[in-house]
Amino acid sequence: MTLPTTEPDTPPDPRPQPGVVASTAGSHPAAQPAPWREAWRDRWLGWRDRLLASPRFQQLAAAFPPTRPIARRRSRELFDLCAGFVYSQILLACVRLRLFQHLADGPQSVAALVARTGLGEDALRRLLDGAVTLRLVEPRGRDRFGLGVLGAALLGNGGLPDMIEHHALLYADLADPVGLLRRDDRRDTALARYWAYADNPAASALPPDAVAAYSRLMAATQAFVADEVLAVAPLAGRRGLLDVGGGEGAFLCAAGARHPRLNLMLFDLPAVAARATARFEAAGLAGRATAHGGDFRVDPLPAGADTVSLVRVLHDHDDDTVLALLRAAHRALPSGGLLVVAEPMAEAPGAERMGAAYFGFYLLAMGRGRPRTPSALYTLLEAAGFPRPRLLRSRNPLLLQVVVAEAGSP
Ligand SMILES: CC(C)=CCC/C(C)=C/CC/C(C)=C/C=C/C(C)=C/C=C/C=C(C)/C=C/C=C(C)/C=C/C=C(C)/C=C/CC(C)(C)O
Numbered sequence: 001m002t003l004p005t006t007e008p009d010t011p012p013d014p015r016p017q018p019g020v021v022a023s024t025a026g027s028h029p030a031a032q033p034a035p036w037r038e039a040w041r042d043r044w045l046g047w048r049d050r051l052l053a054s055p056r057f058q059q060l061a062a063a064f065p066p067t068r069p070i071a072r073r074r075s076r077e078l079f080d081l082c083a084g085f086v087y088s089q090i091l092l093a094c095v096r097l098r099l100f101q102h103l104a105d106g107p108q109s110v111a112a113l114v115a116r117t118g119l120g121e122d123a124l125r126r127l128l129d130g131a132v133t134l135r136l137v138e139p140r141g142r143d144r145f146g147l148g149v150l151g152a153a154l155l156g157n158g159g160l161p162d163m164i165e166h167h168a169l170l171y172a173d174l175a176d177p178v179g180l181l182r183r184d185d186r187r188d189t190a191l192a193r194y195w196a197y198a199d200n201p202a203a204s205a206l207p208p209d210a211v212a213a214y215s216r217l218m219a220a221t222q223a224f225v226a227d228e229v230l231a232v233a234p235l236a237g238r239r240g241l242l243d244v245g246g247g248e249g250a251f252l253c254a255a256g257a258r259h260p261r262l263n264l265m266l267f268d269l270p271a272v273a274a275r276a277t278a279r280f281e282a283a284g285l286a287g288r289a290t291a292h293g294g295d296f297r298v299d300p301l302p303a304g305a306d307t308v309s310l311v312r313v314l315h316d317h318d319d320d321t322v323l324a325l326l327r328a329a330h331r332a333l334p335s336g337g338l339l340v341v342a343e344p345m346a347e348a349p350g351a352e353r354m355g356a357a358y359f360g361f362y363l364l365a366m367g368r369g370r371p372r373t374p375s376a377l378y379t380l381l382e383a384a385g386f387p388r389p390r391l392l393r394s395r396n397p398l399l400l401q402v403v404v405a406e407a408g409s410p
């Protein structure tokens, strides 16, 4: 058998990519490939798949020096897919034991870490050895350990430990992934109970304790979200910002600090809006910021702002709710008013797994919504009266992307 010296790569897929709704966003629908092209492509990929699946080819590729690096890389990738859940649980153990905080002031001896974590020495060494390979911690000579490059980066991301901790719910829901995919009634999942508004017709009657945990998590992770959005959203010169689904107001507090003349309004479920009122008071913003309680599926949004933001809101909902919400935002805005949509999106360049894999399955477990491509959002925006939506250049598409559009006349 002759071995190819380069890996048989997958040619780009010329078919239209799956999205919620076909794009009409001023872009042209992808051309259908000619049938003969598709036939050739199938033949080529069929040959590639048979080759890659052959144990004999795998052995030869691993033994043959020019192809050995590719074979190793592929086996590492596959191993990481098999073992990824173990890595995540090692990370969770580090977070629960506050290992990164213990190392924040400098390297610690194993004896000191035994005292701080309460683990036995053998168990601690096993955790440290695993965490070293994941670059979460680093050995620093003579039985001492310090932060690794990823452990240090995690310390700088307020809210990430809370996010990792709440993944225990998703982990439980994903224990039987096929069962989750097959289930019709997804309300009885750990995540659906956590996000108590998901698929809940009586969401506006939720009591304070049903919204507290998710509101706290969202506020804790706003630091990296607000920075990203405010770095690119064109809010200079705007008079009033209405943040719909604005949680307990952390985003508006950040927007208000950056744009001191901006009038601030928030709309969320009554129990969440009450938390926002308390936060605005604590931040000394009571005279400048108001929180309104209601259900955006049935209640009108308050008028008076020339800008509406939807931060991490639309992907929670199915298309019919999103369209109704965008129409409500259009009614609340003056003609030419600005709409800002910021959330993680599907097919984000360099962060494709985050959209289709992570948020795809996260929202499946939650019971509603899906990550959308920018063009799927454009279709909904245009249908709701926002012509010419555009995607802003995001600093970190893994965290979120930002689409803006001006309200057309009714
Ligand atoms: C100084 C030397 C020696 C070299 C310099 C080299 C250099 C430049 C290094 C860079 C170092 C650096 C600055 C690293 C920065 C790393 C950062 C910023 C990492 C950020 C990571 C962020 C992560 C992992 C975010 C994860 C977010 C998650 C999982 C979000 C989940 C969100 C959910 C579940 C939202 C739910 C809401 C709902 C329900 C869907 O609506």
Ligand SMILES: C[S@@+](CC[C@H](N)C(=O)[O-])C[C@H]1O[C@@H](n2cnc3c(N)ncnc32)[C@H](O)[C@@H]1O
Residues within 6 Å of the ligand: 197, 203, 218, 219, 222, 225, 244, 245, 246, 247, 248, 251, 267, 268, 269, 272, 294, 295, 296, 297, 310, 311, 312, 313, 316
């Ligand atoms: C994922 S959170 C995002 C919160 C905030 N924008 C942020 O990024 O931190 C979604 C928010 O939408 C609110 N929400 C969900 N359904 C709603 C509804 N039907 N009416 C009003 N608010 C709703 C939730 O209470 C929650 O605060």
